[in-house]
Amino acid sequence: MSEPNAQKAFPVSWEQLHRDTRALTWRLTAGERKYKAIVCITRGGLVPALIVARELNIRLIDTICIASYHDYKEQGDSQIMKGIGPELAALAADGGSEILLIDDLVDTGKTARIVRDMLPKAHFATVYAKPMGRPLVDTFVTEVSQDTWIYFPWDMGLSFVPPIVS
Ligand SMILES: O=P(O)(O)OC[C@H]1O[C@H](OP(=O)(O)OP(=O)(O)O)[C@H](O)[C@@H]1O
Numbered sequence: 001m002s003e004p005n006a007q008k009a010f011p012v013s014w015e016q017l018h019r020d021t022r023a024l025t026w027r028l029t030a031g032e033r034k035y036k037a038i039v040c041i042t043r044g045g046l047v048p049a050l051i052v053a054r055e056l057n058i059r060l061i062d063t064i065c066i067a068s069y070h071d072y073k074e075q076g077d078s079q080i081m082k083g084i085g086p087e088l089a090a091l092a093a094d095g096g097s098e099i100l101l102i103d104d105l106v107d108t109g110k111t112a113r114i115v116r117d118m119l120p121k122a123h124f125a126t127v128y129a130k131p132m133g134r135p136l137v138d139t140f141v142t143e144v145s146q147d148t149w150i151y152f153p154w155d156m157g158l159s160f161v162p163p164i165v166s
């Protein structure tokens with residue numbers, strides 16, 4: 001679902017994102033798995049990955065850089081601009097069982113499918129999930145409907161709001 005089609009807006013403040021990402025980390029600690037590295041999906045995964053890395057005391061962090069090309073209505077092709085680096089080759093060799101993959105959200109699941117194919121045994125966590133992508137995520141915090149557009153704090157600014165009664 002690309003923004004022009006979305007009927008509902010879900011704006012997220014910095015505080016809320018911080019709180020929700022901490023909640024994601026609590027959920028991750030409830031499982032038995034321990035992670036040696038975080039791989040975040042740029043760009044949206046960068047901020048959640050910072051917060052999770054701080055909470056889990058993980059200092060080995062890499063990126064998978066994916067560019068999606070959107071036209072007015074549909075998500076277009078996705079191009080992998082950077083895969084995981086050589087430092088993580090040993091950890092990736094078994095499919096990534098000790099790697100934590102982080103993104104801000106899963107929507108159609110297209111991005112998730114690409115990274116899951118690259119690291120099939122990694123644990124994939126997002127802060128937010130929409131129904132289409134939800135089956136591809138191992139751990140998330142908040143589900144929003146498919147016709148909702150999530151606005152992140154880095155995409156927003158303070159602006160005048162007209163009074164309810166004018
Ligand atoms: O489940 P999907 O339909 O693939 O959508 C989810 C992806 O879309 C957004 O990234 P986007 O490609 O817009 O790029 P960005 O992270 O650089 O903003 C979001 O950060 C996810 O990575």
Ligand SMILES: Nc1nc2[nH]cnc2c(=O)[nH]1
Nearest residue numbers: 001107148149150151152
């Ligand atoms: N910011 C943002 N990017 C997206 N990419 C796919 N879905 C979304 C969404 O709801 N919000």
Ligand SMILES: [Mg+2]
Nearest residue numbers: 042043044045
């Ligand atoms: Mg993204």
